[in-house]
């Protein structure tokens with residue numbers, strides 16, 4: 001009997017393909033990349049394993065070549081891939097493709113060489129200031145470059161200099177000719193953070209609380225999951241650092257650190273770099289494909305043993321992984337929106353079991369899933385209930401926007417006046433946005449030269465444009481979403497598909513010139529603040545101000561240097577920032593998002609409010625938080641105001657019993673989409689009937705089907721969307737049914753109909 005190798009190809013097919021091993025070789029190790037003939041093309045696949053094939057089955061084609069000496073996917077990762085394929089109902093080839101740098105699975109180049117880069121290296125030292133002044137008298141630009149290099153370890157890539165300083169080749173040539181610098185070529189890992197100064201961190205001595213956590217994590221069993229519930233400012237980062245230090249002390253051992261988004265967490269990343277320097281590879285989303293491949297190779301060779309990155313860093317090709325840290329484990333960005341729709345936290349737990357690693361899930365506001373698991377004893381719960389240095393959590397007051405505002409409109413928690421039925425019309429546009437209490441607090445901070453953070457989780461200028469005569473709201477032609485008004489550049493923009501159009505003064509429907517701008521966005525708050533507090537230095541941070549590679553870090557650097565009085569932004573400013581000068585946090589409108597038709601709306605709101613509140617008073621100066629809301633009694637707002645995570649989860653878990661939602665039940669969202677509304681609706685009905693028949697025929701009592709119904713956002717990018725929910729207390733049953741459905745349910749081949757399965761969805765919108 002011939003031996004054949006089963007190969008996964010990155011095709012949307014639940015099927016693998018078998019080939020004879022390459023000429024003259026026997027076995028092909030699982031995880032090895034193979035080049036195979038497929039439909040008159042050559043494809044790169046991953047070997048899954050070998051088996052005996054019956055002689056007479058057919059004539060097998062042969063693997064053309066195996067480009068690498070080593071398997072690209074190690075045994076633990078391959079097992080993790082198998083789990084992902086099954087759990088997320090995604091072909092194994094698609095999963096493996098997501099795990100590997102794009103070049104390794106692209107058909108064209110089976111074995112790309114690591115890209116070379118040009119680096120500028122300082123060629124001489126200049127100790128005398130007079131000599132320096134003389135040398136650069138006529139060439140201040142050269143001086144900037146020279147001093148930039150001095151400040152950055154005497155070297156920088158040409159690309160980084162061009163990007164950071166706008167330096168051209170001619171200038172560098174002149175500097176080479178003058179013997180100031182030389183240019184070399186390196187195939188080294190290009191790390192965009194390397195050109196940024198690493199934050200110097202004093203090696204703090206852990207507090208007793210921190211030490212207890214460090215000791216317990218060090219003693220954790222392989223595969224154990226530790227939930228580190230530490231309030232904001234409790235010093236979770238130091239716990240991670242100490243744990244990682246122990247890992248590095250063991251020869252060959254390695255670790256992975258997941259952060260929600262590298263660009264948003266420059267401080268955290270800087271602390272890892274400052275501690276571990278060359279041992280860290282930062283997997284930044286701004287890396288080019290070539291840079292990503294470099295980083296991957298460096299990790300695979302074990303030249304760096306700590307991988308820090310967002311979601312996909314969970315696939316870092318490290319060996320002997322001992323610890324996987326998931327910082328801010330509650331963050332929705334750990335879930336991937338496209339296939340494979342994996343949740344990096346859950347993949348981390350699976351990979352850790354295969355590797356014999358320990359998982360540390362850190363958060364001040366753990367997800368309900370992780371909390372529930374800890375309560376059931378599946379995770380080990382470790383708490384850091386106090387801020388470092390005995391600092392208190394900030395005091396919080398609520399401004400109830402429902403009642404008339406008076407000078408004393410901020411009340412301590414618990415003391416709220418009942419809302420009168422009528423809201424008086426406020427003529428002052430600033431006052432409609434910023435209450436007197438918040439304005440006074442901002443002015444106090446300005447006078448004391450302290451910093452403030454203002455949160456409004458809605459970008460743009462106004463949230464929509466409506467005609468006062470006919471009520472028509474300007475909507476996106478492709479999505480069932482109203483258009484947001486933006487200034488600079490002035491236009492109406494869709495936040496889902498990117499469509500934008502000029503602002504029109506006359507209503508599209510009734511032609512009256514009565515369009516009004518309604519609702520509030522960060523751009524408008526910025527303008528109002530600038531008019532009212534002209535002396536304040538204001539920085540705005542939202543998706544519109546952070547398109548450049550360094551935009552986030554540059555804004556945050558300015559805040560860190562004390563060049564900003566008020567940092568205004570969307571949820572971007574709520575995460576992980578640690579600025580001792582910030583003593584005030586204001587929430588302009590706590591209710592944004594609270595009423596979305598999504599079972600996680602309350603959880604998201606609580607997390608956002610608790611996290612942003614946690615930015616205040618993190619050092620010696622006490623912090624204060626002012627929350628403006630029309631829903632002060634909603635438990636997401638009320639519990640955030642009292643810093644009461646436990647009350648929040650108790651209430652929220654109870655709410656998810658009936659109707660049942662995760663973590664009380666396992667959930668999958670099946671979305672049918674296409675360009676024709678009727679066809680989508682019909683196909684969704686057919687899918688539902690198909691599943692109901694299956695449930696009846698097989699008597700699958702543990703399974704519940706909800707829907708079908710139009711998705712809350714019924715159209716995105718010109719595609720109509722319907723969805724149905726499958727719920728079961730039995731995860732295995734859910735997996736089997738979804739797999740059966742994915743393989744057997746025939747999607748009609750018309751109107752671009754598509755069915756997607758989102759297992760463990762983080763949003764149902």
Ligand code: ADP
Pocket residue numbers: 204205206207210230231232233234235236237238388389578618
């Ligand atoms: P969080 O738990 O919110 O992530 P951080 O890890 O950012 O908190 O720590 C909050 C602040 O406390 C940081 O500025 C950090 O440098 C400081 N810190 C942490 N541990 C200690 C310690 N043992 N002694 C003194 N300062 C500490």
Ligand code: ZN
Pocket residue numbers: 476477478479481494495496497498499717
């Ligand atoms: Zn759109």
